[in-house]
Amino acid sequence: MIEFSERVKRLPPYIFAELEKIINEKKRLGLDIISLSIGDPDLPPPPFVLEALREESSNPKNHNYSLSQGEPEFREAVAEWYKGRFGVDLDPKREVIALIGSKEGVANITRAFINPGDRVLVPNPAYPVYANGGTILSGGVPVPVPLLEENEFKPDLTSLPDTEAKILFLNYPNNPTGAVVDKPYLEEVVEFARKRNIVVCYDNAYSEVTFDGYKAPSILEVDGAMDVAVEFHTCSKTFNMTGDRIGFAVGNSKLIEGLLKVKSQVDSGPPIYVQKAAVRALRSYANGEPPEYVKQVNRTYAERRDLLVEKLNSLGLKCKRPLATFYIWLRCGGDSMKFAMKLLDAGVLVTPGIGFGEHGEGYVRFSITQSTERIKEACERIEEVI
Ligand SMILES: Cc1ncc(COP(=O)(O)O)c(C=O)c1O
Structure with a gap:
């Protein structure tokens, strides 16, 4: 049976x-x-990405295994993009990792930091991977954090259900509610996380899909965030590359190291030609300005x-x-x-x-x-x- x-x-x-x-x-x-x-x-996807994919995939060298952490050129491009877009300095050697789409990173991060029975604060409603692929499949217990309309679909940090939780997932701009946050709110989140010794897994997958002059912040813009946070990004939504499976996580070096430990036992990194196309996509931003x-x-x-x-x-x-x-x-x-x-x-x-x-x-x-x-x-x- x-x-x-x-x-x-x-x-x-x-x-x-x-x-x-x-x-x-x-x-x-x-x-x-x-x-x-x-x-x-x-x-x-943008024509320059399609062109890059064609070009890079026709080079036989780009069909070998890639480094589990991502190719150095890709990590450097991510760090440059972060500096331009958010004004955040990152060390591409320790604070950046390539992902086979951000879904994979969101699911794998818990494997590195959750023990069986550990509790994880998960927004509700939310992208289901935080609770399922992330928490439950790591042996953890998801604790729902209600996102209510009267609170503009943001967790009320003063009444979070569980003070023993190890990780707090957050996602703004938010799927499914479309809610957004500003930097002062993220400052409250970081203060909360530092006081309670909770890791913040901040999913910023939609940071570039914004309207009417709104600019989404990175949680890493907040002083002290680097001590407690990891942020997930993806080329899926910014460059319409969902099927190419390329994303990245950045932030606290211990969190990146844990993710790398898990990933190097589980996968072998995104294809090199996809990483090279993503480098061109990220470098299409000029000083943080989208193309x-x-x-x-x-x-x-x-x-x-x-x-x-x-x-x-x-x-x-x-x-x-x-x-x-x-x-x-x-x-x-x-x-x-x-x-x-x-x-x-x-x-x-x-x-x-x-x-x-x-x-x-x-x-x-x-x-x-x-x-x-x-x-x-x-x-x-x-x-x-x-
Ligand atoms: C909030 C959120 N995070 C992450 C992802 C995963 O995106 P990908 O794995 O394509 O990078 C999605 C996809 O729909 C999403 O809505």
Whole structure:
């Protein structure tokens, strides 16, 4: 009799299984479904990245194993990007590591610092990897930190549920709520973490997907953050390179060392040609200023956001205009799965908030990773069933 490990058994039930069955059945019947569900950009990577990938992948030398920590040139480019973009100094030898996408880093960091039964503070609703791939599969216990609308979807640091926890995960700009923070809030987080001796794993995956003049800070801009924090980044969202699997973690050297210890036993680093293409992507920033490509992508998202938010509000559905991310977090009230099913009957797929944790119930997430035309069509379909 083959049995799953206790850790795997502790993973929560896959809430989307039922939804998936229904979607597949609709597709089988040939129905057109507009997916505003997944966080995978529809826009292409920049032409200079595609060119770099073509060029670098045709060099046979770039097909050997890469260094577990990432190629020196990649780590240097990350450090330069950090200096330009956030004004943060990093030592590429000790404070930077390449990741096979930031998901991998978020999941592996806990393996280095969590013992069985250790508690980890995990925002709720949140990207599910913090609780599942990260905490539970490391033998830890996720302790939910509610992200409530009345607190602008930020944890209330004065009433965090567990003072014994070893790690606090945070993610701003936030998936799924679209919430953002400013530097003073991050200063409070760092002060809290230093006092309580908690490691902060700060997921900054959406730092470059921002609108209306908002600029996302790095937690490492805060004095003292280097003592307690590691920050995760990715080329997935900034350069639409989700399938290329390239990200990085930066911050406290002991945290980076722990991640490296785990990773060197688990994987062999992102392909060298992908790292080289990512170097060109990062160096397309000039003194912290994004290239025209990133600005244009953000203008496109902002246009889609305005269109969708206006339409949903005009239908009496409540959602705000987020300053970052490509997600719209809509308060549907009640059962989010039921609401999502209702939209699915009209051929529009959104993500029920319950899929991001119990505090996501009563909300659904729209992902604006479809063309304006498809979003308009989705709005017409929604209008019919609302
Ligand atoms: C908040 C957040 N962090 C990390 C990731 C992982 O991105 P990747 O592994 O592609 O870098 C995602 C992907 O959707 C995300 O939403």
